[in-house]
Amino acid sequence: MERLVEAFEEEVRINFELGCKCRATVRLRSLSSTTAVAFKVQTSSPHKFLVNPPTGLIPPLSQATFQVILKPQTHLPTSFPRSPSDRFLIKTAPAAEPISATSTGSPISIHPDWINSWFSTNPNLPTYDLKLKVAYVGLFLLRQAVSGGETHAAKNIIKRQKSILPELSSQETESLLSAACQCCDPDNMIGLLLEAGLKTDSSVRVKLNDKMSAPIDSRLESKGWTAIHVAAAHDQVEELSRLIKELADLETDGSGLATLDCRDKDGRTPLHLSASRGNLKCAKMLIEAGADKNAKSFDGRTALYRAAAGRDTKMAALLMEMGADPTNTVDTTGRTPLEIAQEKGNVKVIEILEQRELMLTAARRGDLETMRGLLKRGAKANHSDQYGLTTLHAAAIKGHKEVVCLLIESGIHLECVDKEGHTALHLAVEGGSLEIVELLVTRGANVNAKSKKGVTPLYLARAMGYEDITQFLFRRGACSSSFPSSSSMSSMLQC
Template identity: 40%
Template sequence: MATAKPASPSPPPSTAVVPAANTAAAADKPAVEQLLEVAEDEVVIDFKPNAKCRADLRLRSLHPSLPVAFKVQTSSPLKFLVSPPRGAVQPLSSASLRVVLRPQQHAPASFPRSRGDRFLVLSSLSAAHLDSSASSSAATGGTTAIRLRVFFGGPYLLRLAAEAGDAAAVRLILRRQPHLLPLLEPEAAVPDGAEQWAPLHTAAARGDTGEVRRLGPDSMGARDREGRTALHVAAAAGEAEAAAALVDMGADAAATDARGRTPLDVAREKGYQEVVDVLERWELVMTAARRGDLQSLESLLSKRAGVRGRDQYGLTALHLAAIKGHCDVIALLAGSGCMDIECEDVEGHRPLHLAVEGGSAEAVELLLDMGAEVHAATRRGATPLQMAVTMGYEAIALLLRGRGADEAAAPALCIASSSSSSISCA
């Protein structure tokens, strides 16, 4: 944790004689009281070319009764933005700041630790003192200063250092960001017979969204030796676009690793707010679809990222809207083309099956009008008509028959599924 270090007074010329009285007075002068702590000892930025790169700083007031004013300065104002650049922290409270590196075309001239980039966090009980204190001085006029260096890391720079044979840079990055180690040895043998890193894990960790999509949904079942899915890995690396692509491909956002953490838990622990936003957006989409909240859903869909996620049963937002009979939501999700009307959960239930289970003739009719397959069968062979007959929904059964559904091959008995409460045939 970074703390203020009052600067030593400038040494007198070698010919000067310091009176004893003055020396004693200087010794008796109390040091400026430390007012703030910064939780981070460096500004750690995961660098990616041509992209805004962000880092968060946490300030904590050490004063028991008065607000502490702060001001943040940088040696490179053309490169960095700080939000907010100044403010006040209430007694014994905390505040968060966001540091943004403007898009840079090339890698930093020196990394992991920058030679020229610095931050100075000034604090005082008087905001006026902050403006009167020179940035190069500390502990003047009741002002304390905390100096922070900049550390550039992340998957892009780790690969760059490895390809250049810069072992020192690789060691420094891995020392601060050990979660990036698998990027250097994705094919290495893993003890105890555990799975190796799959290609999808590697692509997710380096943020290669094109490769993630190319590998496709069939690759998403793999886990590494810590029980992490590719979505866990993308969350740990702060790769928001890769995380959104995985969610859209049907990655299980509720999956837990060997430590019981979901990808959202990992993203929150690492402080990757963009990944958190993607994963929370998926949860909000599911909730809005379940509730029939069309206004919220339209707003979420306008962001386009992370909206086609699935829960642990493979259910999508369209499944949830169908079983609840929310026709306007069904029309929005399927009509906009953002969700496949024939999407299946882990047991093969399509939205039409769940509309039947929910007993909504209007939802069944809408899905049929939109092209849903009337003879669609689950993995156990249940069709929408068989489900309607078994559940006693005569009006829905009549509607399905009118659309060509044939029950001649229906088995004698259908039973409820244990996982999603849907009907499937034995």
């Protein structure tokens, strides 16, 4: 039975507190484009959980939600954040024909008893079962983990709730650090909290520094973090913006500290930290400012590898959109981001990483239908290969007019360049297609764009003997006065 739905999260994450009801909302997405999907939710712990509603119907390519309610508990979970004994099973099946016929994308109102009865009276119904694990999170349990010196539990709660530390009040921060100071391994626990984004003001530092073997600020310095590492790791967008502007006015002094790709003691750049923590705005800001999106830390991992290993779909999508290379391998293991995503079993990340090759192949072949299908499923138009050649470059040099039109309509930047600074117009000229050249120029491509070696489309057209393209570019305002030296022509043709 093929997969009919997917959950937005692989776990039911419950913000736990003693003695009160705790709720979590689970979102499901239909993967069927033609048929409504019925679902029925079952739990391994019915004495602990209520589900509302326990059954439902999802229209084609639509979404549905249900709420999990944990009854008031008098004891802590036996293990957290992951609870092996608590699980949910979501049974799904294509809805009956009369219901499917009414599924037009708007919510469908069907009484739960009807769906329950339908599942019960159709024991041989082909179903697809979706399994969700349970994780208990929240500040209450984080404080328990910190005070008990349970570093692994604390780390995994923070991993599941990336905003939990930055959003704490000053009083909550002081309380958490005080608990860390009293645990069996205060240095490691406090280091974990600070590196994960716990913000401390001057009053908290004064109160706690005398209790610690090393001051708070020096703990981050001991990791080799600069101010830009701290801002990127802690999702301090405004501070990162200010630091980037400062760096733009500085010259590197040879130590590498005045660059966007400065390294900590593990060889991690600020982009690595942003990617590991899911800080999308910071990651995008760093790349747009010129950070190396394919930089490797000392363990050989790139930012994209870290996003794939962490099952971070949004970060993987952003990095791919910004041109990160999914074929880069970890030096020690030889594994790529795609291979680690396959190992982790994250279908969405796998699809995102595979989209680059599918998009580029469709562009090279002029496969319009495949390209349309990929774009409809959320693929980005501006995927590029290891040489910086985008889908627009690939379609332009091959003369695939319909694909070029589709890519432009999809919003791809006409002036995107490869690693040698060539635009799509350069490659259209190289491919000798007057039709593609006319199309790109008509849509706004810069006729005087220069590669890194100073080569313009007009220079290229003349050098390659394309008289019709040369005349067209002249008529559209191409400048004939600034050509590179003749000695650069041979090197340009070798690019």
